[in-house]
Amino acid sequence: MWTQAIEDAVAKTLRNIERFGDKFPHVSLNGTYGLNDNDDWTDGFWSGMLWLCYEYSGNERFRQAAEATVASFRKRMQEHVVLDHHDIGFLYSLSSKAQWIVSRDESARQLTLQAADALMKRWREPGGYIQAWGRKDDAKEAGRIIIDCLLNLPLLYWASEQTGDPVYRNAAAAQAEKSRRYLVRGDDSSYHTFFFNPETGEPIGGATHQGYSNGSTWTRGQAWGVYGFALSYRYTKNPLFLESSKRLARYFLNHLPEDHVAYWDFNAPVHADTYRDSSASAIVAAGLLELISHLDEQDPDRSYFQDMLLKSMTSLVERYATIGEEDAEGLLKRGSYYVHGGISPDDYMIWGDYFYLEALMRMEKGLTGYWYERE
Template sequence: MFKDAIRDAIAKTLANIDTFGEQFPHVSRHGKYELIENNDWTNGFWTGMQWLCYEYTQDERFRQAAVKSVASFEERLRQHVVLDHHDIGFLYSLSSKAQWIVEKDEHARQLTLQAADVLMKRWREPGGYIQAWGQKDDPKEGGRIIIDCLLNLPLLYWASEQTGDAAYREVAITQAEKSRRYLVRGDDSSYHTFFFNTATGEPIGGATHQGYTNGSTWTRGQAWGIYGFALSYRYTKNELFLATSKRLAKYFLAHLPEDNVAYWDFHAPVTADTYRDSSASAIAAAGLVELLSHLDEQDPDRAYFQDMLLKSMTSLVQHYATLGEAEAEGLLKHGSYYVHGGLSPDDYMIWGDYFYLEALMRLDNGITGYWYERS
């Protein structure tokens, strides 16, 4: 079943390369992707899909499209187009770092290191954190961290390994530790965001940006945490990060509905009209594969995680994927972007498509994505 899903996804991605041209898919409306320029936090996912397909097939058409896309990211960095946020890792880990990992292209490596330097400019003292959005003195966004940033930290860990400069690693570790302390609640749920006093660094409190309420659990944020803390464990071997990934995973899995695919928030009232977020389950699935790679056979949670991973992926393939729908542009239906912001068309999300494909390939043949160097 997973091999069939991969073959279907590869065929759709190849068709989309011609359809999308030099633009980037973002989210869809009525089954058609909205195409944008390379100016959003989501653009790397499309490039990452091209690299995944190239690795799986060795089809030169995917490589050519991916290399052309990386050139767009180089131009974006040169002109500094909408890079005043922390999502630099999403953009450059899946584009230029992917090219380095796949082809050992030195120019791509240097471009990725430049991107890591851009992310380092988000570091804020005296609080000691990476500010998510806005300029340093932004009255609304100053002092904000968000759980999504855990997937941007691998860019810094990698840069430290490549250069020998411990500063990248120290920032990444500090951000991960701060996220563990302040974004993860005592019951193993999570805040989307947390605020600190910009002058003193004193913690203020947790909040949401895309969740149902400040005290609710936005499912995509919980999924970022599962994957992000597992990746921080890979780089640091800090057992607290592994334990936190497991805690978040248990909470996520225990609160899934009967078909094992998440609603957009675990605390949102469930009615016939409540949005799902298939992208949250896709991210969680890829994160579970990463988490399982760090658990030995004697771990008491291993069998449970493995069983739930397969149930969730099976449900995604059988009930949410566009498998067999030849004209579909996206891979996963029923993704949600930003429900309260009116940006949830209940349709395709390019990050959902990426993590769905990554999870499938990790399960099928061990292609791991581009968050870390492969041994």
């Protein structure tokens, strides 16, 4: 099953090289991906898919297309195009860092270190956190952190390993700890976002931007936490991060519907028209693979996580994937981007496609993504 799914995904990605040209896919409308000029937070996922497909197939067309995206990211860094957000880690871990990991290209390594420096400019004192969105002088955004940032932190951990400078690692670990304390609730659910007084660092309270309500659990946010805390554990070996990943994973898995693929928010009323978010389940699948790799055979959660991973991935492949639909641009149906904003619910999401492919590659070929150096 996994091999068939990978082959289908690789074939679609190859066709999409011609469809997309020098543009980057974001989310789709009626089955057609919207494209941009590398100015959105999601553009690294297309680059990451190209690198995964190249490693799997050895097809030079994938390598050439992937390298072209890295050239675009180099220009984006030089011109500072829409980089006033913390998603610099998403952008450059899956593009230039991927190129470094795959081909040991020194210029790609240097670009990735530049990206880490750009992300560090978002560190805010006295709060001791990475500001999620907006400029430093943006009064509305200056005190905001969001759970998505956990997947941007591997860029900083990696930069410390490469340079020997602990400043990157210290900031990443502090952000992970801030997220553990304020974004993870006592019942193992999570806030999407949390606010602090930017002048004093005093905590204000949790909220949501894309979830059902401030007190609800947005499933994609919970998914970022599952994977993000597992990655922070990989880099720091702080057992609290591993426990946080396990807690969020148990909550996510225990609240899934019968087909093991999440709705867009765990607290949204469920009826025939309630939106799914297949991308959240794809992120958790990839995150579970990372989490499981850190659990020994005696861990009581290991077999449960393995069983639920298999059920979720089987459901994604059999019920949500576009296998056999040759003209489909996306890999996973029924993702949801911004339900409250009315932006592309129930369609393709490029990050859903990426994490679905990453999970498949890791399960079948042992190919991890590009969040850390391989042994």
